[in-house]
Amino acid sequence: MNRAVRFDDIRALAVSHIDLAGVARVRVLPHRRLLSASTHGVTISNSVGFLFSVDDHLSRTPALDPVVGDVRGIADISSMALLDAESGLAWAPADLYALDGTVHPACTRSALRRVVDDAQDARLTFSVGFELECTVFRAPVPAAWGAAGTDEVGETMRYLPATSGPASSTRALIEVEAFGLGALAALEFAGVPVEQFHPASGDGRLEFALAPRDALTAVDDLALARVVLTRVAQAHGLRISFAPVPIVGEATNGCHVHLSARREGRNVLAEPAPRGRHGLGVDGGRMVAGILDRLDDGIALLGGSVLSFARLRPASWSGAAVCWGPGNRETAVRFVPGQAGMAAEQANLEIRPADGAANPYLAVAAILAAALDGITREAVPPKPVTVDPGTLTAAQRRARGIRSLPADLGTALDRLASSGFHRRVLGDVLVDAYVATRRNEWEAFGGLAPEAVAEAVRFRY
Numbered sequence: 001m002n003r004a005v006r007f008d009d010i011r012a013l014a015v016s017h018i019d020l021a022g023v024a025r026v027r028v029l030p031h032r033r034l035l036s037a038s039t040h041g042v043t044i045s046n047s048v049g050f051l052f053s054v055d056d057h058l059s060r061t062p063a064l065d066p067v068v069g070d071v072r073g074i075a076d077i078s079s080m081a082l083l084d085a086e087s088g089l090a091w092a093p094a095d096l097y098a099l100d101g102t103v104h105p106a107c108t109r110s111a112l113r114r115v116v117d118d119a120q121d122a123r124l125t126f127s128v129g130f131e132l133e134c135t136v137f138r139a140p141v142p143a144a145w146g147a148a149g150t151d152e153v154g155e156t157m158r159y160l161p162a163t164s165g166p167a168s169s170t171r172a173l174i175e176v177e178a179f180g181l182g183a184l185a186a187l188e189f190a191g192v193p194v195e196q197f198h199p200a201s202g203d204g205r206l207e208f209a210l211a212p213r214d215a216l217t218a219v220d221d222l223a224l225a226r227v228v229l230t231r232v233a234q235a236h237g238l239r240i241s242f243a244p245v246p247i248v249g250e251a252t253n254g255c256h257v258h259l260s261a262r263r264e265g266r267n268v269l270a271e272p273a274p275r276g277r278h279g280l281g282v283d284g285g286r287m288v289a290g291i292l293d294r295l296d297d298g299i300a301l302l303g304g305s306v307l308s309f310a311r312l313r314p315a316s317w318s319g320a321a322v323c324w325g326p327g328n329r330e331t332a333v334r335f336v337p338g339q340a341g342m343a344a345e346q347a348n349l350e351i352r353p354a355d356g357a358a359n360p361y362l363a364v365a366a367i368l369a370a371a372l373d374g375i376t377r378e379a380v381p382p383k384p385v386t387v388d389p390g391t392l393t394a395a396q397r398r399a400r401g402i403r404s405l406p407a408d409l410g411t412a413l414d415r416l417a418s419s420g421f422h423r424r425v426l427g428d429v430l431v432d433a434y435v436a437t438r439r440n441e442w443e444a445f446g447g448l449a450p451e452a453v454a455e456a457v458r459f460r461y
């Protein structure tokens with residue numbers, strides 16, 4: 001967040017929350033309402049707060065009434081950022097409150113805050129950094145090639161990816177250089193520290209590595225970064241997608257979560273390791289075990305769209321195998337030991353199955369809670385996997401305790417709905433409302449070909 005924001009520079013404030021479908025919803029207030037935005041907040045219906053699916057259909061759940069009832073979205077102006085000096089538009093994340101002034105049980109930002117507080121009680125501080133992957137398209141052309149879509153007047157248009165590879169090449173960079181440099185400057189202006197960006201593999205794909213921060217700030221930064229990137233794309237006549245599979249058959253978009261934990265200032269992932277653990281210490285192992293133990297039940301929180309499960313396939317670097325390994329990009333959890341002599345600063349765990357269709361507050365809350373739980377109950381991790389799990393036979397995978405994630409959103413939602421752990425951590429109202437919202441998407445899109453789903457949702461995240 002750009003701390004140097006002066007109230008006089010702000011002309012309007014976009015008060016935004018990410019809903020249970022993973023969509024950023026917004027209310028825009030004029031300058032004179034800034035103070036009330038952060039005290040009384042703005043009125044939002046339960047539907048906009050929690051119950052719209054990705055395609056704006058109302059979800060039904062006994063946990064929340066879609067028609068009767070309001071919530072207040074209260075801007076956290078300590079996390080406010082000015083988006084650019086010319087427009088004077090600022091952005092702030094909202095916490096959602098019930099009308100009686102208590103935190104709403106389905107507020108996802110508050111759910112993350114509660115998990116961070118639990119960690120603090122256990123004398124642990126988590127650091128989180130994201131790899132934000134996206135696909136950038138040129139302005140639509142009514143031609144016979146590119147990914148199909150429909151424009152505002154319903155005409156079938158074609159979207160061409162803005163780069164055509166090769167991966168990590170200067171050539172691909174140059175194709176989107178103006179956008180990329182504009183994005184870098186705008187992210188820095190908004191106060192989102194970027195470590196680096198590069199053209200990723202797959203047409204039109206870019207990856208921005210966001211610097212590690214405390215968990216809540218990191219997720220706020222991610223939400224803000226997506227707003228910033230969308231604005232810069234728009235200013236360059238481009239369209240951007242954070243969907244897990246924007247183009248079927250191309251490389252997918254993940255939103256990997258890099259996680260470390262400090263106790264009394266020391267990175268627990270850099271502690272001395274037992275033999276055979278490739279540098280992963282005792283508490284680090286417990287974190288890994290905790291995350292893997294809850295992954296099958298919680299995977300719907302790490303993505304939760306129909307396309308998320310089209311992404312989670314072997315040989316896609318999406319970490320679809322429930323196991324861990326040092327430096328291994330096909331395991332759900334990659335242990336990153338860091339350079340020699342730099343482990344204290346660099347060692348982290350990368351949780352790869354997460355993607356841009358998630359509500360990132362919930363995804364990170366679920367990951368941190370599982371890691372914390374692993375430490376608390378002294379969970380024991382499985383043996384590390386040092387090969388591509390996709391090259392092992394079914395019997396070899398079984399022998400090593402490697403599981404596959406649920407194959408589709410419907411199955412993943414059943415697992416989440418009956419997960420006592422996630423109900424305890426997030427509360428019944430939040431889990432029930434989340435499952436209803438995502439089940440709505442499953443019912444609308446679960447039976448369609450991935451191409452049709454990509455066409456319907458690629459520009460909604």
Ligand SMILES: NC(=O)CC[C@H](N)C(=O)O
Nearest residue numbers: 251252253254316317318
């Ligand atoms: N950065 C990478 O390792 C590639 C990740 C891959 N695009 C995914 O969907 O997760």
